[in-house]
Amino acid sequence: MNSISLNADLAAVSRLVIEGAMLVYTFAFLTFAYHLSQLASVKKSVRSGATKLERVGIILLAIAAAIHGVGVVMRGIAASRVPWANMYEFSITGSFVVVTIFLFALTIKDIRLIATFVAGFNLLILGTADTIFYVDVKSLMPALQSYWLVIHVMVAVLATAFFNIAAALSIAYIFKTAKWVKASKLKLVDLMRRILALFPAEDKLERLSYRFNIIGFILWTFTLIAGAIWAERAWHRYWGWDTKEVWTFIIWTIYAGYLHANATRGWNGKRSAWLAVVGFVAILFNFTVVNLFFKGLHVYSGLK
Amino acid sequence: MPTSQQSKEVSAKDEVISPEIGIKGWFRWIWRQLTSMRTALILLLLLAAAAVPGSVFPQRSADPNGVTAYFDANPVLAPILDKIQLFDVYTSAWFSAIYILLFASLIGCVLPRTAAHARALRLPPVATPKNLKRMPAYKAVALNTKKAQDALLANAQQVLKKQGYRVAREGEGAEGSVSAERGYLRETGNLVFHLSLIGVLIAVGIGGGLSYSGQRVLVEGESFVNNLAGYDSFSPGTFFKESQLVPFSVRLNKFEVDFYRDKTLKNTSNAGTPTDFRAYVTTTLGSTGKSTKGLVRVNEPLAMPNANIYLTGNGYAPSITIRDAKGQIVYSGTNAFLPQDKNYTSLGVIKVTDVPKQYGIISFFYPTVGTLPSGALTSLYPDAALPLLSMNVYEGDLGINGGQPKNVFALDIKNMKQIAGGKSGVKGLRLQLGETVKLPKNLGTVTFDGLKRFASLDVDYNPGGVWVLVFALLALAGVTTSLLVPRRRVWVRKTESGFEVAALARGDDPILEKVVSELAAELAPKKAAKVSKPKSIEKEADE
Numbered sequence: 044m045n046s047i048s049l050n051a052d053l054a055a056v057s058r059l060v061i062e063g064a065m066l067v068y069t070f071a072f073l074t075f076a077y078h079l080s081q082l083a084s085v086k087k088s089v090r091s092g093a094t095k096l097e098r099v100g101i102i103l104l105a106i107a108a109a110i111h112g113v114g115v116v117m118r119g120i121a122a123s124r125v126p127w128a129n130m131y132e133f134s135i136t137g138s139f140v141v142v143t144i145f146l147f148a149l150t151i152k153d154i155r156l157i158a159t160f161v162a163g164f165n166l167l168i169l170g171t172a173d174t175i176f177y178v179d180v181k182s183l184m185p186a187l188q189s190y191w192l193v194i195h196v197m198v199a200v201l202a203t204a205f206f207n208i209a210a211a212l213s214i215a216y217i218f219k220t221a222k223w224v225k226a227s228k229l230k231l232v233d234l235m236r237r238i239l240a241l242f243p244a245e246d247k248l249e250r251l252s253y254r255f256n257i258i259g260f261i262l263w264t265f266t267l268i269a270g271a272i273w274a275e276r277a278w279h280r281y282w283g284w285d286t287k288e289v290w291t292f293i294i295w296t297i298y299a300g301y302l303h304a305n306a307t308r309g310w311n312g313k314r315s316a317w318l319a320v321v322g323f324v325a326i327l328f329n330f331t332v333v334n335l336f337f338k339g340l341h342v343y344s345g346l347k
Numbered sequence: 348m349p350t351s352q353q354s355k356e357v358s359a360k361d362e363v364i365s366p367e368i369g370i371k372g373w374f375r376w377i378w379r380q381l382t383s384m385r386t387a388l389i390l391l392l393l394l395a396a397a398a399v400p401g402s403v404f405p406q407r408s409a410d411p412n413g414v415t416a417y418f419d420a421n422p423v424l425a426p427i428l429d430k431i432q433l434f435d436v437y438t439s440a441w442f443s444a445i446y447i448l449l450f451a452s453l454i455g456c457v458l459p460r461t462a463a464h465a466r467a468l469r470l471p472p473v474a475t476p477k478n479l480k481r482m483p484a485y486k487a488v489a490l491n492t493k494k495a496q497d498a499l500l501a502n503a504q505q506v507l508k509k510q511g512y513r514v515a516r517e518g519e520g521a522e523g524s525v526s527a528e529r530g531y532l533r534e535t536g537n538l539v540f541h542l543s544l545i546g547v548l549i550a551v552g553i554g555g556g557l558s559y560s561g562q563r564v565l566v567e568g569e570s571f572v573n574n575l576a577g578y579d580s581f582s583p584g585t586f587f588k589e590s591q592l593v594p595f596s597v598r599l600n601k602f603e604v605d606f607y608r609d610k611t612l613k614n615t616s617n618a619g620t621p622t623d624f625r626a627y628v629t630t631t632l633g634s635t636g637k638s639t640k641g642l643v644r645v646n647e648p649l650a651m652p653n654a655n656i657y658l659t660g661n662g663y664a665p666s667i668t669i670r671d672a673k674g675q676i677v678y679s680g681t682n683a684f685l686p687q688d689k690n691y692t693s694l695g696v697i698k699v700t701d702v703p704k705q706y707g708i709i710s711f712f713y714p715t716v717g718t719l720p721s722g723a724l725t726s727l728y729p730d731a732a733l734p735l736l737s738m739n740v741y742e743g744d745l746g747i748n749g750g751q752p753k754n755v756f757a758l759d760i761k762n763m764k765q766i767a768g769g770k771s772g773v774k775g776l777r778l779q780l781g782e783t784v785k786l787p788k789n790l791g792t793v794t795f796d797g798l799k800r801f802a803s804l805d806v807d808y809n810p811g812g813v814w815v816l817v818f819a820l821l822a823l824a825g826v827t828t829s830l831l832v833p834r835r836r837v838w839v840r841k842t843e844s845g846f847e848v849a850a851l852a853r854g855d856d857p858i859l860e861k862v863v864s865e866l867a868a869e870l871a872p873k874k875a876a877k878v879s880k881p882k883s884i885e886k887e888a889d890e
Contacts, residue, residue, distance in 0.1 A: 049607075049617060181617045182607045185624050185645035253855060257830040264826060268819045277646045279560070279657040279807045281815065282551075283409050284437050289402040296395035302830075303388040310388060318392075337402055338413060 050121040054180040057117035061135055062173060064114055067107035068166045074100035075159040083237035097155065101146075104162055108142045111169075115139050122180045127196050128187055130334055134172035138165045141204040148208070153243040153251060157211040164207065191273035195266060202262035203326055206298075209255035210323035213316040215239070216248040220313055249312065252319055253305060260298045267291050286339035290329040297322040381448070382455030390449040397445055401436035404428065408437065450548060457541045464534050471515040472528040475838045482838075482849035484863040488871050490845040495872050499846055500525055503839040503870055512837065524840035529833075533854060536828025543825055546818030554811010556586040564683050566664040566801040570598035570629075573654065573806065591808070593652040594633025600640075601627045602661060602800040606730050619690065619729050626658050626802040643804070653808050660803030662686040663693050663712055665736055671791040677701050683801040684712045685756055690726040696758045698745050705745045706766070706790065707758045710738045736795050738776040739768030740787060835859060839870065846870065 078100055081093040115135050119126035127136045145161045148154055183192075218224055219239045224232060242248065270291065275281040282288060301322060304315035333339070380386055405413025414434050418425040432439035479485060490496050500516060503525045507514050512527035561578035563571050571577040573595050605623040626643040630651060641649045648655040662684060669678040677699055684693035697708040715728035716735035724737055743763035767787045768775030776784050778795040785792055833856040838849050848867045852859045 179617065182620050182622050185621060188623075189646045250855065250857075254857065257855075261823070261827050261830060264823050268816075268823060271819070272816065275812060276648065279648065279655070279659065279805045280809070281812055284401055284406055285409055286402040289398055293395045293398050296391050296398070300388050300391040300395065303384055303391060307384045307388055310385065333402065338405070338410065339402075 048123060049180050049182060050123075051180060053117055053121035057114050057121055058173070058177070060110060060114035060117060061169060064107050064111035065166060065169045065173070067103060067110060068162055068169065071100055071103035071107055072159065072162040072166055074103055075162055079156070079159055079238050079241070080234070082241050083234055085237075097158075100158060100162075101149070101155075104142065104158065105146060107162075107165075108139065108146060111135070111139050111142065111165075118180070122182075124183060125193050125196070127200065128183055128192065129176075129178055129181070130330075131172050131176040131178055133196070133200070133330070134168050134176055137200045137203055138168040138172075140200050141165060141207050144201075144204050145208060151251070153247060154208070154212070156242050157208070157215065160211040160214075161208070164211075186277050189273060189277065191269060191276070195269040195273055198262050198269060199266040202259045202266055203330075205255045205259035205262065206319075206323050206326055209252045209259060210320055212248050212252035212255065213319040215242050216245060216252065216316045217313065217320070219245055219248065220316075249316065252316065256298065256301060256319055256322075260295075260302065263291075263295055263298065267295055286333055286337040287329070290325065290333050294322060294325045294329060297325055378455060381452050383452075384456070387449065387452045387456065390445060390452060394442075394445050394449060397442050398436070400433055404433045404436070406436060407434050446548075450545065453541055454545065457538060460534070461538050461542075464531075464538060467534075468531060472513055472526045472836065475517055475524040475526045475840060479838055479840060479847050479849035482851050484850040484859045485847065486849075486863050486867045487842065487847045488845045488867050490871065492872075496841065496845075499841060499870060500839070503846075503866075506866065506869055507837060507839075521841060521843065524838060527837045527839075528835070529837075530835055530853070533829050533832045533834040536825045536830075536832065538825070540822050540825030540829055543818045543822035547815055547822065550811045550814035550818055552811075554809050554815060556584040557591070557811065558584040558809035559587050559591065559807070561806045562659075563804050563806070564801055565597070565599040565804060566681050566683060567599055567602055567799045570596050572596045572633075573651075578806075591653060593654065595651055595654075596631045596633070597656065597804070598629045598631075599626060599802055599804075600629055602802050603627070604661065604730070604800070606728075621729065624658060624661055624802075626661075626804070628656075630656075643802075648807075651806075654806050655808070657805040657807060658802060659805045660686075662691060662801055663714060663731065663734075664799045664801045665695070665710075665712055665734075665795060666797040666799065667697060667710075667736075668794045668796050669697070669699055669786070669791060670794075671702060672789050674791075677791070681797070681799055682755070684710070688726070689729065690714070691729045692726040694756070696756055698758070700745060702790075704742060706740055706742045707745055707760075707763065708738050708740050708793075709758055709760075710736055712736050731798055734780050734798055736776075736778045737768075738778070738793065740766050740776070740790075742766045742788070833858070835862065837862065837866065839866070 074096060078093055078096040081089050081096060084090055084093075115126050118132060118135065122128070122132075126132045142161060142165055145154070145158070218235070219242060224236055224239065227233075243251070270288070271281040274283070274285075274288070278285075297318060301315055301318040304310035304318055405417050407414050417434075428434065432441070436442055476482070490499070500519070500523050504514050504516055507525065507527040510529070512529040513531075514525060514527045517524045517526060559581065561573075561581040563578050565571060573592050575581060575589055575592070603623075603625040604621055607617050607620045607622050624645055628641050628643060628649065629638050630641055630649070631638045632652070643649045643656055643658045645658055648657045663686075664681045664683045666681040667678070668676060671677050678697065678701070680697070682695055682697070684695035686693050691712075691714050693712040693714075695710045695712060697710060699706050699708070711724070713724055713726040713733075713735045714730060715726055715732040717725050717727040719725050724735070741758065741760050741763040742765075746759050746762070765771040767773045771787075773787045776786070776793065778784055778793065780795055780798060783792050783794040834853040835856055836851045836853070840847050848863050848870070850859050850863045
């Protein structure tokens with residue numbers, strides 16, 4: 044009667060592997076952070092030694108990503124399905140996609156400097172997943188037994204990853220153009236100013252963020268449509284203003300606003316960068332607060 | 348006095364001018380403001396903000412019970428929130444106002460742009476600018492043979508055409524040039540995207556108006572007919588007519604549930620998770636009388652003419668018979684009990700009316716009964732392994748004689764007296780499957796005869812859905828094209844010692860520099876050319 048078999052032992056191993064990946068992410072994060080501080084040093088000898096450090100960081104990040112990937116695959120095998128059916132699984136898969144896209148995008152030299160952000164962010168997500176979102180491996184409830192789980196959620200994860208990297212670039216842009224950063228005489232801000240000076244030029248940051256965001260927007264539009272098709276099958280209507288649908292719509296509208304801002308004089312630059320950050324905050328809100336505290340049909344956290 | 352004199356003068360002046368800018372001018376000004384990009388942007392952000400309260404407060408459309416509960420919990424605040432339509436956000440005046448303005452802005456912006464784009468498609472590329480060095484991407488190449496110089500423009504024309512550019516040639520001599528433009532699809536995609544959104548809105552509106560949604564609870568063995576009387580609840584769209592309902596009937600033959608069972612017993616947290624629900628039905632078309640067997644599952648609705656049948660819920664329906672003290676049957680029924688938790692602890696109500704003194708029963712059903720440390724009963728497992736019914740009995744006015752329809756799932760005990768269970772002094776009744784127990788006060792006996800399952804079915808029809816999907820996919824194709832297809836102008840011009848290539852992007856274009864350097868390389872025959880300005884290569888390296 045039950046063709047699904049769950050492997051609790053393998054799930055436990057997968058969790059250990061993910062925790063191992065977190066350890067390596069920690070080293071990668073510390074290396075990148077130290078690298079940035081070295082780069083910002085006033086002494087030239089310190090600065091020139093920093094390139095090696097960056098390479099070490101990237102290798103550590105790649106190792107962490109590889110271990111992370113093994114953990115994700117093991118979780119999928121343990122559950123005998125795609126590993127993104129609850130918040131824990133969505134977190135580990137989503138952060139794996141972020142780091143994978145980042146490692147591929149490293150061919151563009153300019154985004155290397157947000158490595159600290161990516162490693163730190165993944166560490167934070169995995170830490171939250173491991174401590175708060177963790178649930179035992181479970182069978183799929185009938186509403187989730189659909190190939191749309193593969194398509195709709197995977198594309199949502201991808202979109203989130205692109206928005207994530209874009210938001211990191213926009214944050215760098217906001218700091219770089221902030222008046223208080225430029226004017227302050229504090230020592231700490233001075234260090235920050237020197238770190239920011241290493242980042243690509245303002246207009247380049249803006250353009251890079253835009254390119255990641257447009258991919259994110261296309262994928263998010265697809266997520267929304269695929270979700271509506273699935274909802275028509277599972278919930279007998281394609282759109283019903285369920286809390287999760289509402290937030291998917293809100294996020295789509297914010298990024299639509301972002302795209303218009305980029306074509307509007309007076310709204311490009313700082314304001315559009317802020318919109319990119321607001322959009323990503325809405326995504327995080329949608330994933331955490333809406334999942335855990337709002338009443339709705341998308342109650343898949345698996346938490347009580 | 349002088350003040351009033353002055354104001355009179357001013358107003359007189361105004362009267363002279365105002366008819367002119369008055370209606371027409373103001374209208375034009377408002378229209379220009381409304382259709383500006385900045386307005387569209389602000390309306391989009393307003394729309395996003397206006398959608399937020401709908402996720403905070405329960406909505407009548409998605410969660411009517413939540414609204415009732417909110418009113419009960421906040422009797423003072425709720426009516427105020429209701430006044431400003433916070434329980435109907437997405438049909439509220441303010442939300443509608445924002446999206447109507449947004450679409451007015453969209454139409455006002457897109458229609459003129461469509462006309463302009465249609466014109467641009469018929470016009471040749473713009474004339475080559477005088478100073479190409481000012482363009483964002485530029486490269487000069489030296490040619491050292493006359494032959495290469497002569498062939499240049501024809502060559503450029505051919506190469507650019509092959510790459511999908513629209514090409515125009517200007518002059519032949521020393522200052523001859525080729526002007527090319529590509530990426531008209533970018534604007535086409537942009538317009539298709541925005542026009543498709545109008546399509547989505549219209550399809551949602553008309554489809555919603557023609558749609559209907561009916562709910563019906565069926566116990567195994569029961570059937571219903573697809574007409575208004577056949578439904579427990581029914582919500583029609585604005586333009587719905589009963590004639591839309593195609594006559595057919597649906598009988599629920601059997602309902603099956605699979606629960607997860609772990610043979611190794613290692614993963615106890617997953618025990619009892621449902622893995623499949625199956626409603627086996629027989630449908631009969633009224634027009635032909637032909638019966639067909641069918642299966643309805645979650646994610647797999649059953650298609651009927653002008654309707655889809657969905658499985659939205661399920662639970663237990665215990666068969667109960669009540670006899671009076673003389674042994675006469677006064678009640679017999681198999682009614683749906685509403686599940687209260689994931690282990691299917693279910694609540695049902697029985698109203699006994701065919702007796703001298705009416706009484707009602709509030710009953711809980713436990714598929715696999717267990718006892719909590721407090722002594723209260725609970726269900727340990729969702730499947731019917733050890734079924735038990737518990738009953739509290741209330742005597743008095745059932746309130747059904749007033750002719751008002753009453754909720755079959757609720758018993759109003761306000762005017763009733765409890766005679767079994769609770770603090771009545773008489774223990775509540777407990778029945779295992781097949782058991783008969785005595786009712787208090789010599790009312791007779793109650794028997795738990797059998798156990799069936801029920802399915803909640805939802806019959807839905809929305810002819811707009813397909814069109815919403817078509818327009819949504821068009822919008823997706825449009826927005827993808829408009830964001831990813833680069834639009835750029837490229838120029839090639841002869842110079843005294845060779846030629847120059849320049850390009851200008853319209854919108855974001857990540858490969859502008861590359862396009863120029865590759866074109867320059869392609870147009871310069873090997874050995875014949877010396878690239879004199881490797882400026883763009885430098886730029887590429889640090890990108």
